[in-house]
Amino acid sequence: MAETTYKTGEKAPETATYKVGSLVNGGAANQDNTEVEVKKGEQFPPSPSTNEAAYWVKSSE
Numbered sequence: 001m002a003e004t005t006y007k008t009g010e011k012a013p014e015t016a017t018y019k020v021g022s023l024v025n026g027g028a029a030n031q032d033n034t035e036v037e038v039k040k041g042e043q044f045p046p047s048p049s050t051n052e053a054a055y056w057v058k059s060s061e
Contacts, residue, residue: 003021004058005056005057006056007024007053008045009053014040017037017038017058019033019036020056021054021056022055023055024052034048
């Protein structure tokens, strides 16, 4: 089953820890392993390392 992704600017469906899965522009996000806590209703931020729009995935616990 594929991971659910959330784009920068979308609101988080639940409070959880998320990490960058990929960049919206197609760039690799493998150098960006930063995990951030996003609270329910907050918008997903840009990638911490590149400050570009990103697709976020819930971090495994």
